[in-house]
Amino acid sequence: MAYDYSPYLRNEKFPHIWCPGCTYGIVLKAIIRGLEKSGISKDDTAIVSGIGCASRLPGYVDFNTLHTAHGRAIAFATGIKMVKPEKNVLVITGDGDATAIGGNHFIHACRRNIDITVIIFNNFIYGMTGGQYSPTTPTGAFATTMPYGNVDPHFDINELSKGSGATFVARGTAYHAAALDRLVVEAINHKGLSVLEIINACPTTYGRRNKFKNPTDMLLWMKDHYVPLSAYQKLPPEKAEGKYPTGILFRIEKPEYSEVYYEMVKRVRSREKGGR
């Protein structure tokens, strides 16, 4: 029987605004399956986003949803989590939103290891604004603001997250959609800052300028270039070149921020009452 997404959608908000060939719909469905599998109620979940194509996602889902200013989703989400630490807080963000204008918030949320799940829709481009390059646009790729090929070095979200202190880092792709919901569940269940990067296709503003003849080509590119971590680790160096691992890339346990904060609160309050 086909999976019924409708209980999690604001069905009256469809059709969505995403372009034909965009993979965000595929990812939206995976996130819904993941949220259902996580077993956390809709009332106990807040989904926060910034600005951009991915950031329009919260409008389509039936949760407590907050669509904020460009780059600021994680900072808004931090306020929510700090006053309601027992609730489930997700951030949906794009590559530009998370790593350019919101880069500071991103690295500091990782550093704190606050229990928020950050799902980054990485399509290597500013889609909604019309195809300008982002911090993840591959060097050499074309964008409206890099008409002669991108000369900027690009961010590796996996390394950026780990280096900043995130305790869960995973990567999936829109092509490998069947595996995505499990990554969503793992990311939500992880206590601490989880980063889930999802590689996406933007045929309209990225593919068109970068020799992808149609949306399918972009999906096939993902199929060819992204391999599960276990397989990736077995590749000889010459075959690993240009390929990227998927799955849970990094996971450690470290004290979670809001828990540490409220333990401190408990400690000082008991001391105030004469305890030690």
Add this chain to the structure above:
Amino acid sequence: MAKTIRLLQGNEACSEGALYAGCTFFAGYPITPSTEVAEVLAVKLPLIGGAFMQMEDEIAAMAAIIGASLAGSKSLTATSGPGFSLKQENIGFAAIAEVPCVIVNVMRGGPSTGVPTGPGQSDIMQCRWGTHGDHPIITLTPASVQEIFTETVRAFNLSEKYRNPVIIAFDEIVGHMREKIEIPEPGELEIIDRTKPNVAPEEYFPYDSSKGDIPPMANFFEGYRYHVTGLNHDMTGFPVNACELIHVEEERLMRKIDANRDDIIKYEEFMLDDAEVAIFAYGACGRSAKEAVETARENGMKIGLFRPLTIWPFPDREIEALAGRVKSIVVPELSLGQIILEVERTSKGKTRVEGIFRVDGDPINPGQILDMVKEVI
């Protein structure tokens, strides 16, 4: 908190006022001369089970207090000059999304880094027009440590009542001054909380103004599951592109403050009844002006003071009436002329308006004001 007499700094009184009003969340970024507001709350919020966060920047701090407010907490941030500039985009977000929150701006000189340890009043137009777009705002301007306490409580009340960001703007002099203050007993000052919906979740629309310009507000995680956005939206909270609706909703936002101006606007009139010359001054300038009035009266000059405690919305009707009955209005301010523009605008040519401006980091003293008064009387 029993009624207590204390010797407090203005910034400390601000923190005490916030706690009295029920604030349980503070997010900020250190900046002179506002820092003590954060430092006191870093000590006190944990003691009441609240949360204090020093964020990575001013923008994050403003964002975090909006998030915390949506999740049900009364929340505060405090900043000065450049930090206030950084917060502007998200202040606009709080205005359009109608999220209650309080922003303290302990004003210093500017532009840019300006005079970090000197007083200023040159953010007063930024309080009103700092962010883009048309939006409602409330700004309070206390002039003493006691007033900072009570006005901070009032700021939270107005914010909750009108679902709007409220700014408390006071200059460095008042922020760092130490004075005797009486902290009222709990219950002595009225505390207002946001109006919650009394309808079932499926019947709730977060921006439904059919029963009034200020719709009831559900907090996140209370079963209402609504959508909040910085885009122009309809009563459901979802974005709209219908020109007509955007215009109507923008007007409602402005109206919810403008139509309630009598409830929001507060001011002190000092010896104005028979005054021939009025001084319009707030904050530290208001204190100097009061002394100038007293000295002038001792010398037989009919001088009075209009001291606004709410500067946005501007007390336009009151100033027009005042302008109709005095020979001139003198406006001392710690800028090169900002709020004088509003006094000129609202006095509608009915009187002469003269400014005393100073931006060197020193206060305008009573003598300077008296000199000008003697010129215009």
